[in-house]
Structure formats: C-alpha cells, structure tokens
Amino acid sequence: MDAARERPEAPTSAGPSALFDASTDAAAVVSARGVVLGWTRAAEELVGHPATEIVGAPAAALVAMPSDPVRVAHVAERCRAGMGWSGLIPVRHRDGRRIDVELRVSASFRIGADECFLISGRERRQQWTVGQSVLDGFLTRSPVGMAVMDTQLRYVWLNDTLERFGGVPREQRLGRRLSELLPGLQAETIEGLMRKVLDTGLPVTDYEYVGWSWADPHRQHAYSTSFFPLVDPDNSITGVCYMVSDVTERWTARQLLSLVSEAGTRIGTTLDVLWTAQELADFAVPRFADFVVVDLLEPVLSTEGHGAWLTDAGPAPAKPVMRRAGMSSVREGCPEAVARVGERVDFVPPPHGAHLLIDGGPILIPVLDPSDELWATEQPARAASMREFGLHSLISVPMRARDTALGLTTFIRSLNPVSFQPDDVLVAQELVARAALCVDNARRYTREHTAAVTLQRSLLPQALSGGTALEVASSYLPADPTGGVGGDWFDVIPLSGARVGLVVGDVVGHGITAAATMGRLRTAVQTLADMEMPPDELLAHLDDLVLRLSEEQTGEEPTEAAHQGTAGFLGATCLYAVYDPITRRCTVARAGHPPPVVVAPDGRVSFPEPPAGPPLGLGGMGFETSEIELAENSLLGLYTDGLVAAADHDMERGMSRLGDLLSRRDFDLDTLCSSAVRRLVPVPQPDDIALLLTRTHALGAEHVVSWEVPVDPAAVADLRARATRQVEAWGFGELAMTTELIVSELVTNAIRYAEPPIRLRLIRDSRLTCEVADASSTAPRLRHARSMDEGGRGLFLVAQLAHRWGARYTAVGKIIWAEQETP
Numbered sequence: 081m082d083a084a085r086e087r088p089e090a091p092t093s094a095g096p097s098a099l100f101d102a103s104t105d106a107a108a109v110v111s112a113r114g115v116v117l118g119w120t121r122a123a124e125e126l127v128g129h130p131a132t133e134i135v136g137a138p139a140a141a142l143v144a145m146p147s148d149p150v151r152v153a154h155v156a157e158r159c160r161a162g163m164g165w166s167g168l169i170p171v172r173h174r175d176g177r178r179i180d181v182e183l184r185v186s187a188s189f190r191i192g193a194d195e196c197f198l199i200s201g202r203e204r205r206q207q208w209t210v211g212q213s214v215l216d217g218f219l220t221r222s223p224v225g226m227a228v229m230d231t232q233l234r235y236v237w238l239n240d241t242l243e244r245f246g247g248v249p250r251e252q253r254l255g256r257r258l259s260e261l262l263p264g265l266q267a268e269t270i271e272g273l274m275r276k277v278l279d280t281g282l283p284v285t286d287y288e289y290v291g292w293s294w295a296d297p298h299r300q301h302a303y304s305t306s307f308f309p310l311v312d313p314d315n316s317i318t319g320v321c322y323m324v325s326d327v328t329e330r331w332t333a334r335q336l337l338s339l340v341s342e343a344g345t346r347i348g349t350t351l352d353v354l355w356t357a358q359e360l361a362d363f364a365v366p367r368f369a370d371f372v373v374v375d376l377l378e379p380v381l382s383t384e385g386h387g388a389w390l391t392d393a394g395p396a397p398a399k400p401v402m403r404r405a406g407m408s409s410v411r412e413g414c415p416e417a418v419a420r421v422g423e424r425v426d427f428v429p430p431p432h433g434a435h436l437l438i439d440g441g442p443i444l445i446p447v448l449d450p451s452d453e454l455w456a457t458e459q460p461a462r463a464a465s466m467r468e469f470g471l472h473s474l475i476s477v478p479m480r481a482r483d484t485a486l487g488l489t490t491f492i493r494s495l496n497p498v499s500f501q502p503d504d505v506l507v508a509q510e511l512v513a514r515a516a517l518c519v520d521n522a523r524r525y526t527r528e529h530t531a532a533v534t535l536q537r538s539l540l541p542q543a544l545s546g547g548t549a550l551e552v553a554s555s556y557l558p559a560d561p562t563g564g565v566g567g568d569w570f571d572v573i574p575l576s577g578a579r580v581g582l583v584v585g586d587v588v589g590h591g592i593t594a595a596a597t598m599g600r601l602r603t604a605v606q607t608l609a610d611m612e613m614p615p616d617e618l619l620a621h622l623d624d625l626v627l628r629l630s631e632e633q634t635g636e637e638p639t640e641a642a643h644q645g646t647a648g649f650l651g652a653t654c655l656y657a658v659y660d661p662i663t664r665r666c667t668v669a670r671a672g673h674p675p676p677v678v679v680a681p682d683g684r685v686s687f688p689e690p691p692a693g694p695p696l697g698l699g700g701m702g703f704e705t706s707e708i709e710l711a712e713n714s715l716l717g718l719y720t721d722g723l724v725a726a727a728d729h730d731m732e733r734g735m736s737r738l739g740d741l742l743s744r745r746d747f748d749l750d751t752l753c754s755s756a757v758r759r760l761v762p763v764p765q766p767d768d769i770a771l772l773l774t775r776t777h778a779l780g781a782e783h784v785v786s787w788e789v790p791v792d793p794a795a796v797a798d799l800r801a802r803a804t805r806q807v808e809a810w811g812f813g814e815l816a817m818t819t820e821l822i823v824s825e826l827v828t829n830a831i832r833y834a835e836p837p838i839r840l841r842l843i844r845d846s847r848l849t850c851e852v853a854d855a856s857s858t859a860p861r862l863r864h865a866r867s868m869d870e871g872g873r874g875l876f877l878v879a880q881l882a883h884r885w886g887a888r889y890t891a892v893g894k895i896i897w898a899e900q901e902t903p
Contacts, residue, residue, distance in 0.1 A: 105200040106181075110139045112156070112188075112195040126181070126203060128174030139199075144172040144179075155185060159197055162187045168204065180204040225324040228310065231278060233257050233271050236319060245303075245326060247295030266291050274307055274320045281317060283308035288331065299498050302331030336503070339367055340510045347511075348518025351525045353381060357406035358421075360489065360515040365408040368507065369491035371416050371471065374406040374515075375425050376479070376487035377437070380523055381405065399426040400434040402487055410495055416469045418461045427462065428488065429476050430454035436478055437485045442509055443476040446499045448492075473499040477512040481520035489515070532592050533558055539599035544572045547846045549580045549661035550774040553749040555757040557769040559590065559722075566768030567594035567652070568720045569602050573609045576886060576897045578661050578779055578845040581609045584673070584718040584772055585654035588695075597629060601652060601696075612888030615656045615669035616703040619693065623671065626652055626697035651697035655718055659710070661779045662843070666708045666716065671696045674724065674731070677739055678708065679715035685739035712778040717742055722767035723760055734760065742773070749775055779845065789838035789852070791831055799840055800824050803850070810844050815900055818881045819850065822898050825878050826852040830896070833858070847883065847899045855893040 106126040109118030116139050119131040127142060140147060155165045166184045173179055186198040225242030227235060235253045243250050248261050259267035266289045273284050285306040292300060304327045310319040347359045357374040364372045378401050404419045419425045428436050429443050431454055436443070449455070450466040465471065473493040479486040489512045493500060546552040552572050559566050567587025575581050583605050587594045604625050608618045630651075653673040659666045668676065668688075672695030675687045690706035710716065717738070724734030741756040753773045761769055785806050787799060803823045804816045812819075823840065830838045834854035843849040860875055878885050882898035889895075 105202050107198065107200040108134075108139070109191075110197050110199055112197075114138050114140055117191070117194075117196060126201070127171055127179070142171050144170040156188075156197075159185055160188045160195075169201070171201075223325075227322055227324075229274060229320045229322070231317070231319060233274055233320070242324065245295060245324065246293050247297075262291075262293060270305065274322065277307045277309050277320050278317055281309050281311075288327065290331070301326060301328045303327065332503075336507045340507060340514075343511050343514055347515050348521070351522045351529075353519055353522045353526060354405050354421075356515060356518045356522050358408070359406075360511065361406040361408035364491060364511060366410050366496075368504075368511070369475075370494045370496055371409045371411075371414070371469075371492040372407060372490065373404065373417065373427075374479075374487065374489050375402040375427060376405040376519070377402050377485065378424075380486050380519070400428065400437055400488075402426065405487070411469070416465050416471060416492070416494070418465060427459065427490070429474065429490075430458040436476075437480075437488055438478075440478055442478070442505050443474070444500060444502065444505050445474040446501070448472050448474055470494045472497075475500050475505055475508045477505075477508050479512055479516040479519065481513075481516040484520060486516055486519055486523075528592070532595050535592065535595050535599075539595065539602060540569060541571050544772075545574070546572055546580050546774055547574055547578065548779070549578055549659060549777055549845075550582075551749055551777070553753040553773045555753045555769075555771045557757055557761060557765075559768045560764035560766055566590050566722075567598035568722070568768035568770040569598045570718065570770050570772040571602055571605065572772070572774075573606055575609065575658065576612065576888060576899065577849060577851060577895070578843050580659050580661075580774075581605075582657045582659065582716070582718055582772065582774065583609075583654065584720060584770060585652055586673070586720045586722075586768075586770075588651040588697075597652070600629065601625070601654070605654075605656065609656075610886075612886060614705060614889075615658060615667055616705045618656055619654060619669050619671050619696070619703040622654060623694075623696045623699060623703075627699045630697055651695050653695050653721075657716075657718070659716070659774070659776065661777055661845075662784055664710050664712065664776070664778050666710055666776075667705050668708060669693065669703050669705045671703060674719065674721055674735070676708075677715075677717040677719070677735070677742060678710065679717075679739070679742050681711055681713045683743045683745065685743050687735060687739070710776045712776060714776045715742060716774045716776060718772045720768065720770045722765060722769040723757065723771055749773055779843070783844045784841065786839055786841035789827055789830065789840050791836050791838065793828070793831055796824055796827050796831070799827055803840070803842060806842055807848065810848075812844075812848060812902060814903060815848055818900060819848065822850050822878055822881055822900075825875070826850065826896055826898065829860070829875070830854045835893070844902075846902070848902050849897055849899050851895050851897040853890070853893060853895045857889065857894055859894075860887050860896055 104122060106123035107118075107120045108116055108123050111117055116134050116137055119129075119134050123134075124130050129142075134142075158165050164185060164187050166182070169181050169183045171179050171181045180203070181201040182204050183199065183201040186200075188195055188197055190196065222239060222241060225239065225245045227238040227242050230236050234255055234257055238250060238253060243253070246253075246262055253261060257267075257271065259271055261267075269289065270287075273287060276282075277284055283306065287305050287307075288302060289305070290300055290302045303324050305322055305324045307320055307322045309317045310321055312318050343363055346363050348356050349359065350356065353376070357376060361372040361374050381403055402425050404417075404421050404423050404425050407414050407417055407421060409416055418427075428434065429445065432440060432443065448466055448471055450463040452463075455463040455466070471492050471494045475491045477489050477491075479489055489508075491500070491508055540556060541554075544552045544554055550572070554570060556568070556570075567589065568585070569587075570584040571582075573581035573583065583602075585598070585601060585605075587597045587601065601622065604622060605618065608621050613621065653671055655668065655670040655673040655676065657666050657668040657676065668690045670690055671693045673692075675689045678686050678688060680686075688706070688708050691704040693703040694701045719738070721731065724738055725731050737760060738756060741759055742752065744752065747755060753771055757769060757771055787802060789795060789799060800820050800823050804820050807813070807816050807819045819842075827838075827840060830852050834856040836855060838852065838854045841851040841853070843851070875885075878898050881900075883901045885896070885898040887894055887896050
C-alpha cells in the first residue's frame with residue numbers, strides 16, 4: 081500500500097496562520113474494532129453528525145468508498161509501529177454530499193484496556209491557480225536573476241534581472257554558454273556545478289562567488305546562486321534552472337567584520353613598538369590597501385622620559401616630527417615610499433597640519449589628484465610617486481590611545497581600481513584603534529622594562545675581584561622582555577684573612593619589585609658578610625629580612641602570608657659560600673638553591689650537596705653548613721635555576737650538561753663562562769640567568785706564618801721581634817714599625833683579657849694581615865680613653881694604623897685581625 085502524500089492547502093478566511101494551526105481540525109477517537117469512542121465539535125461541523133449519533137457506532141459508515149480491509153490492516157500496522165498515517169479519504173456528509181478530507185491517523189495508544197487511534201482531518205480546499213500573465217510578470221520582474229540552460233549549458237531563457245546583473249543583452253546570451261560571455265565570473269566553476277546537477281539530479285543551493293561583470297567592470301561583486309534540475313513528466317532531466325542574487329553588500333560587510341576580527345589576533349603579538357607598527361602594515365596589505373605606511377612620533381619611539389605627546393600639551397608645531405615605523409606594499413620593496421623605515425618624516429595630507437594627530441579625525445580622499453596645487457607645493461615627492469605608481473585613493477587615520485597622540489597611519493590604493501568609500505573609513509579606524517592600543521602598551525612596557533633593566537644592572541656588581549684567592553668570571557643574561565625583569569643576583573665579597581665570600585640568589589617573581597628586592601638583599605648580604613658571620617647565620621638573618629619585607633608589602637604577619645599564599649608574598653633562594661685559600665676549604669650554606677658545581681683539576685665533575693635548607697621568607701626553620709675541600713686550580717661554579725632548567729625544565733639533565741661544558745680546560749675562565757651560558761641558553765628565556773665561576777688558588781707556607789703566644793706579658797717583645805723580622809723578609813720593610821705596634825697591642829690585649837690558647841698569625845696576600853686568635857668569645861670594644869687614663873688606647877691605635885680591622889668568631893673562640901695596604 082502507498083501512503084497518501086501531504087498536499088499544500090489554500091489559504092482560508094482564517095488567515096495564513098490557519099495553514100499551520102491544527103486546533104480547528106475535526107477529531108475523533110476510534111477503537112481498534114472501528115467503533116467511535118470520541119467526537120469533537122469540529123467533527124460535527126465537518127460531517128453534520130452530532131456526537132449522540134456517532135459515538136458507539138462504527139466509523140466505517142462515514143466513509144464514502146468501498147471497504148478495503150487489506151488497506152485498513154496496513155494502516156493499523158503502520159500506526160502500531162509508531163509512525164502514523166496520512167492520506168485523502170472521501171467522507172459522506174449527513175446531507176448526503178461527498179467531502180474530500182485530508183485525514184491523519186496517529187500512532188496507537190491505549191485508553192484503559194482498549195487500543196485506540198486519534199483521527200483528525202480537514203476538508204480539502206480548492207488550490208489557488210496562477211494565471212500566465214501573473215507568472216510571466218513574476219519571473220521577469222523578480223529581484224532574483226533567473227535563467228534556464230539546456231543540457232549543453234546554453235541559455236534558453238533568462239529574466240530581466242539577470243540581464244541587468246551581467247550587463248550582456250538577452251539577444252547575445254540566448255544559445256550561448258556562460259563561459260563564452262562572462263569569463264571573469266568563475267564561469268568554469270559555475271558550469272561545473274551545473275553539470276553536476278545534470279548528472280545527479282540533485283540541486284546545489286547558496287553557492288557564493290566573487291567576480292567581475294560588464295555591468296560594473298570596475299568593481300567586484302559577490303553573488304549567491306542556486307541550481308536545480310528541470311524534469312519532464314517522464315522524469316528525464318531536460319535542463320538546469322539557476323537563480324542568482326547580488327549579495328555584494330552582505331559579503332563586503334562579512335569580509336570587513338572578518339578582517340577586523342582577524343586583526344585582533346594578528347596585530348600586537350609582541351610588546352615591541354616597531355614590530356607592532358609593521359604588523360599593522362603587513363596585515364592591511366593586500367586585504368584592505370595596496371600601500372600602507374605607519375609613521376610614529378619620535379617621542380613614542382624614545383626609551384627615555386615619558387615620550388607622550390598628550391592632546392592637552394598645548395599648541396603643536398606646523399609639521400609633526402615623526403619617523404617611519406612600518407610600511408608594506410603589494411609591490412616588492414615598496415617603491416612608492418618616499419621615506420624608508422627609520423627615517424624622519426613629516427607627512428600629513430594637505431592642507432592639514434600637526435593638529436590632525438592631536439584632535440583631528442580620519443581623512444578620506446576618494447580620488448587623489450597629483451596635479452592638485454596643495455600636493456604639488458607641500459608634497460612634491462609624493463605627488464610624483466602618485467603619478468608614477470597610479471596611487472588614486474587615500475585614507476589617513478591618526479593613531480591615538482589613552483589621550484595620547486602616537487602618529488599617523490595612511491592607507492593607499494593603486495592596483496585595486498576601487499576607490500575607498502566612507503564604509504572603508506570605519507574599517508580603517510578600527511584597525512588603527514586596535515594597533516594604537518597595542519603600540520601604546522608596547523611603548524609603556526618598553527619604558528618600564530628599560531627602567532627595570534637599568535635598575536637591575538645598577539644593583540649588580542660592576543666589577544668582581546677574588547684577590548689572590550680566586551680567579552673570577554661571571555655571566556648574566558636578562559630575561560626575555562615578555563617575561564619581565566627578574567631578581568637574580570651574584571656577588572664576590574673580600575673577607576678578612578684572605579678569605580672570599582661568594583653569593584648567588586634568585587628572588588621569586590619578576591618586575592620592579594623583584595629587582596628592588598634583589599638590591600636590598602644584595603646590600604644585606606654585603607653588610608652581614610662584613611660582620612664576619614658564618615654562612616648559616618648569614619642566611620638566618622637574611623631570612624628575617626625577607627620576612628619583614630614580605631610583611632611590609634602584604635600588611636599581614638609574614639608567616640601567615642606565606643601559609644595563605646598572599647599575592648604580595650616575597651621569597652628568594654640563596655647560596656652563600658666562604659672560601660679560605662690557606663686551608664683550601666669552602667664553607668657552604670644554601671636556602672632552597674641549587675647546589676654548586678665543582679670541577680677538579682683532573683676534569684672530574686661533582687655537585688656537592690650541602691643541606692638544602694628552606695627558601696628565604698618562610699621563617700621558623702634553620703640552616704646548616706658543610707665544608708668542601710678544594711684542590712688548587714679547582715673550578716667552583718654558582719648559578720641560578722634558570723641556567724639549568726631553561727632548555728627542557730629538567731634540572732638534573734641541565735646540571736649534567738653544565739658540568740660537561742665546564743669540564744673543558746682549553747678555555748680561559750671568561751670564555752668558559754660565556755660559552756657555557758650561550759650553549760645552555762641559545763634563545764631568550766622567561767627567567768633571568770646568572771653564572772659565577774671561580775678558579776681556586778692556595779696560599780702556601782711562604783705566605784703564612786704563625787706562633788703560639790704564651791700567657792706571659794714578657795713574651796710580647798719576642799713576638800714583636802719575630803713579626804718584624806718576618807715582614808722585612810717578605811720585603812715590606814716600610815711596614816715593619818706599624819706591624820710591630822699592631823702586634824704589640826693585639827697580643828697584649830689577648831694576654832691581658834682573653835683565654836688561652838692564643839695564637840699570632842701573619843698572612844701575606846694582596847694585603848698584610850695580622851691575626852690574633854684566642855678561646856674567648858668576649859667582643860672587643862673600641863674606646864676613646866681620657867687624657868689621664870693609663871689604658872684603653874690599644875684598639876684605637878690599631879684602628880689608626882691599619883687599613884681596616886675587625887673580629888670574627890670561630891667554633892673555639894674569636895680572631896681579632898688588622899689589615900695593612902702593601903706597597
């Protein structure tokens with residue numbers, strides 16, 4: 081059985097909405113046995129039988145056609161399968177006339193134990209017929225272009241609209257193909273689609289394309305086309321009909337919207353002013369213009385001062401001082417340009433002046449005339465370029481952002497014959513506005529970054545010296561500008577007794593705050609080192625300082641800020657080492673920092689790991705020291721984590737590569753240091769990188785002499801004489817007298833006030849050092865004795881004679897020392 085097809089219904093007096101409104105349909109509920117169980121008022125109006133006559137009676141009595149049990153069974157089977165059925169059924173009215181009803185039978189359902197069907201229907205109305213004259217008028221005057229092609233794709237018929245679209249008269253089209261008439265309109269592609277429709281019989285809808293036509297040869301148009309087959313009564317395809325609409329405005333608006341949207345992802349990818357200007361020029365060519373120049377005011381390109389030409393800065397000069405920041409052209413090498421990138425320019429479209437940049441709007445010149453007197457007088461070179469390269473249309477848009485005038489962007493067309501239109505000005509404004517914001521961001525960032533880098537470099541040591549104990553080399557690599565300024569630092573601090581302090585650290589975070597914190601920590605380390613603090617105590621004091629700095633910044637208790645992860649919480653890692661060239665031992669303590677690297681004279685690489693300790697700024701935990709014995713000419717390297725984690729964020733692998741690079745003995749220390757950084761970090765990284773290399777030297781017996789000091793004032797004269805003879809033997813005869821006095825005072829004080837054992841030591845290094853060690857932990861005090869006092873002048877006299885003096889504590893007592901400059 082074939083199910084009846086749905087047929088369109090004619091409008092009724094109820095209005096067009098009645099076509100889709102099923103609420104007025106006649107409806108009845110019929111049981112599986114064919115008995116009517118329900119009857120609506122609309123059903124009574126359709127066939128004239130009231131519910132009292134129909135409910136309980138067989139529904140077959142209403143059908144005005146012979147019974148067909150097989151068909152009824154198939155319909156019931158289809159409805160039981162949940163698909164329903166529809167068709168045209170003749171029904172007998174109560175007055176005896178026949179009514180054709182469009183009937184619909186629902187899927188079966190149950191009412192209690194009975195299987196039922198909902199049957200609805202409406203009378204079939206007479207279809208509205210269209211007269212030939214109406215149809216002809218509709219086809220010929222339709223705003224949609226229409227044409228009929230035969231199986232050879234030759235024009236058989238077309239309407240007036242299509243004739244107007246193409247600009248080719250109807251007489252020239254009939255009997256010819258599209259490719260013969262409009263070769264610039266993607267004719268081959270369109271004919272390929274029509275062949276596909278002929279072969280498959282399937283329509284192609286809404287195919288959009290762009291091309292030129294004879295109706296408007298100087299402007300590109302966009303069209304939307306649909307193709308469908310023409311079928312005769314025996315289902316054979318006799319041709320193709322196609323309909324076309326001019327959608328140029330819609331297509332242009334969509335393209336411009338897409339252009340502006342894409343500009344947001346293509347312009348401003350870096351925080352570089354010149355790069356951003358070039359991105360704007362490259363993006364607009366050839367999408368929007370054939371030649372684009374971006375000229376920026378000189379203060380905008382400057383890295384000094386504020387560099388902003390504010391709109392309220394007062395009267396502007398007649399010609400703005402700008403530099404060419406970017407340009408692009410459809411012609412290789414930008415031959416249209418009068419100035420190259422980096423050169424000074426003062427171009428503003430005449431008759432406008434510098435105020436255009438400050439408070440002017442965009443300038444649209446649809447047709448450029450090189451013979452115009454203003455251009456010939458004010459811009460003769462550009463007028464000549466206009467003649468030579470056919471520059472015919474221009475838009476100039478001032479670049480402004482945050483009340484700051486930045487420059488001027490000019491868009492020009494030459495090869496594209498279509499002049500700029502007012503709608504194009506809106507697009508140009510949007511492109512320039514996006515780029516201006518990016519340029520201003522880059523300008524501000526560049527100045528801030530330059531200031532931060534300058535601050536950071538000023539806080540790092542300008543010259544390093546390890547004296548005779550160490551040969552020193554360093555390499556510092558700032559972070560990639562996009563990563564911000566970091567807080568890495570290093571230092572070499574001369575200490576008493578020919579010892580040298582080595583420090584490297586890394587402040588958490590980036591920016592001015594990190595750089596400033598680094599400077600404060602470096603100063604604190606120098607101060608604490610001068611106080612002769614051992615490494616573990618130095619880090620403990622540094623930890624307290626970081627806690628206080630964090631409290632100042634967050635306004636919270638430092639430990640609470642650390643635990644809660646407050647955004648302003650400061651932290652740092654640090655490693656501090658003290659190398660003694662006399663004992664060749666290096667005392668190391670670290671606070672969350674990577675271990676040092678040691679390369680022995682034979683090339684063996686090791687990473688001795690002193691107790692790691694917590695990072696600075698956590699508080700509440702202590703630090704420990706460990707000692708490393710270094711053979712003479714050993715290489716000791718201190719570094720920040722960015723050096724070994726830069727390539728693949730694998731610290732162990734990075735440390736292994738660092739050791740391999742430093743094990744080479746054929747480079748001097750400076751070359752080895754810079755080469756290792758360059759090999760490990762070949763491209764800019766988002767973190768600062770620091771490497772401090774030292775080659776150790778030892779002070780042998782010929783540089784050091786010591787004597788035990790008896791606890792007897794009479795021994796002072798003998799020790800004084802020994803020291804004098806030793807100084808003269810070293811060739812420092814001019815220091816003999818001052819050395820004698822210093823030894824006399826220091827030894828006398830130790831015998832009088834300190835506890836044994838007492839020992840005197842002289843060290844010949846870059847300076848001459850006298851040390852007296854004892855087992856007492858009492859601190860020496862410099863006093864200013866009165867004129868009648870018998871004592872109290874010893875340390876005052878030492879301070880006057882020595883270059884510098886001080887005291888340091890050891891595990892068994894203290895050492896008082898004094899240094900003299902050697903001739």
